Amino acid sequence: MKKCFSLLLLLVLVGTVSAQRYFTKNGTISFDATASGSPENITADNRTVTCVIDAATGGIQFKAAMKAFTFERALMQEHFNENYVESDKYPDALFKGTISNLSSINLSQDGSYPANVKGKLTMHGVEKEVETTGKITVAKGKVTATASFAALLSDYKIDVPKLVSDKVSKTAKITVNCGLEPLK
Amino acid sequence: MRSIRKSALLILFSLASTGAWSQEDLLGLLGEEKPKKQFIKAAFKSSRVINAHSIEFLNAGTMDFRILHRFGNIDQGLKNFFGLDQASMRMGFDFGLRPNLMVGIGRSTFKKEVDGFIKYAPIRQSKGPGSAPVTVALVAGMTADGLPWADPNRENYFTSRLAYYFSAIIGRKFSEAFTLQVSPTVVHKNLVQLQTDANDIMGVGVGGRLKLNKRMALTWDYTQVFNGLPDGYQNPLSVGLDIETGGHVFQLHVSNSAGMNERAFITETTGQWGKGEIRAGFNLSRMFQLKKKKS
Numbered sequence: 001m002k003k004c005f006s007l008l009l010l011l012v013l014v015g016t017v018s019a020q021r022y023f024t025k026n027g028t029i030s031f032d033a034t035a036s037g038s039p040e041n042i043t044a045d046n047r048t049v050t051c052v053i054d055a056a057t058g059g060i061q062f063k064a065a066m067k068a069f070t071f072e073r074a075l076m077q078e079h080f081n082e083n084y085v086e087s088d089k090y091p092d093a094l095f096k097g098t099i100s101n102l103s104s105i106n107l108s109q110d111g112s113y114p115a116n117v118k119g120k121l122t123m124h125g126v127e128k129e130v131e132t133t134g135k136i137t138v139a140k141g142k143v144t145a146t147a148s149f150a151a152l153l154s155d156y157k158i159d160v161p162k163l164v165s166d167k168v169s170k171t172a173k174i175t176v177n178c179g180l181e182p183l184k
Numbered sequence: 185m186r187s188i189r190k191s192a193l194l195i196l197f198s199l200a201s202t203g204a205w206s207q208e209d210l211l212g213l214l215g216e217e218k219p220k221k222q223f224i225k226a227a228f229k230s231s232r233v234i235n236a237h238s239i240e241f242l243n244a245g246t247m248d249f250r251i252l253h254r255f256g257n258i259d260q261g262l263k264n265f266f267g268l269d270q271a272s273m274r275m276g277f278d279f280g281l282r283p284n285l286m287v288g289i290g291r292s293t294f295k296k297e298v299d300g301f302i303k304y305a306p307i308r309q310s311k312g313p314g315s316a317p318v319t320v321a322l323v324a325g326m327t328a329d330g331l332p333w334a335d336p337n338r339e340n341y342f343t344s345r346l347a348y349y350f351s352a353i354i355g356r357k358f359s360e361a362f363t364l365q366v367s368p369t370v371v372h373k374n375l376v377q378l379q380t381d382a383n384d385i386m387g388v389g390v391g392g393r394l395k396l397n398k399r400m401a402l403t404w405d406y407t408q409v410f411n412g413l414p415d416g417y418q419n420p421l422s423v424g425l426d427i428e429t430g431g432h433v434f435q436l437h438v439s440n441s442a443g444m445n446e447r448a449f450i451t452e453t454t455g456q457w458g459k460g461e462i463r464a465g466f467n468l469s470r471m472f473q474l475k476k477k478k479s
Binding site (some may be wrong): 009021023025029050052054059060061069072073074075077078079081082083088089159161163164167183 | 209213214222225244245280327360398399428429430431470473476
């Protein structure tokens, strides 16, 4: 009987622990840095983004390997890594922030909640304050976090040479989409 | 009693895991990522150093359209606009089949020569587990002379038009800026001009690049020929500047050689650097994506 009880206690405890945090290792971050009127699309996807959300503290963190961004054109991808974001020197983009309106989000109840996220984005060796309103959707226990925001490339010391300024925009529109699972 | 101890242990365990809540590094909770093997890319801006093949490969599914020009000797002065009045050219198409396999064909105006090659890298420089410090690439190529027969009266064979070259390139990108490669090469000519000329010509190429900034690099390309060069022929030395602009790479250079394939530049270079017999030239490379990448 005691054994049963302690097992139950364990289950409850572990249950609450796991309900507190959500994660994924295959979230998606896409960006679009196409200049208006460009004949080529400067877009890329990264489908191996790591994300952890702590529902107790509102902590939210992302990590994206720069080399995992895939482009339609292989040469563009090579130039992205070599000339723009210098992936060998700065392999990852990192975001560490918090959801400020945590109290209005109920992860155990289906629904769509706006989430105000504020934090620091580190990319190309530059740390920058970022604030955006994303969305957290809960459907049948599955938690999905989405957000989009714009990053000014010069803020992150990413140079766009004049020669390609008709193709590459000065800002990148970044879209985040992460389907999360409870972290056990 | 045992079960009490057990439950105490369990509670302790649960407490320990709850203690982790306050941890700042949430991503760290997922554990360390396994290091993956990563191939070193962009050792050169182009699949050629200047004349010689480099350890760089085209990306799979891409085509490189290459236009090469070699002008006349610069020492001709203004009369021939420093050689620019005379141009010899090669037009070529290279295809990337695999990350470590490419083929190409081209045709030069000099000798109306067609050439083709296949280049494969059994070993690629990489980092992480199972890495290799160098890239080893093997090139096999063939050239076919398209001129009318020098002596139409004798019995001529098509095979007499052919020459072959084989090269093993060993190279390493030492740093972001510096790459060096060594390439033992043999050229076999089926037919040579004089009976005393060698059919097999062996040499070792040394090529490198020094990146000046993100989009420009200094390159050099030299072949030391060990045997079979008839009198009056020289070892080819080229020095160039690579400029990369989006989808194009311009390789501007000066060289004592006018050849644009291995047979031509290794065995038929006549200019002497010491006498100022050098010429300007450029390779223009334009990359096309033939196959859409899966995302």
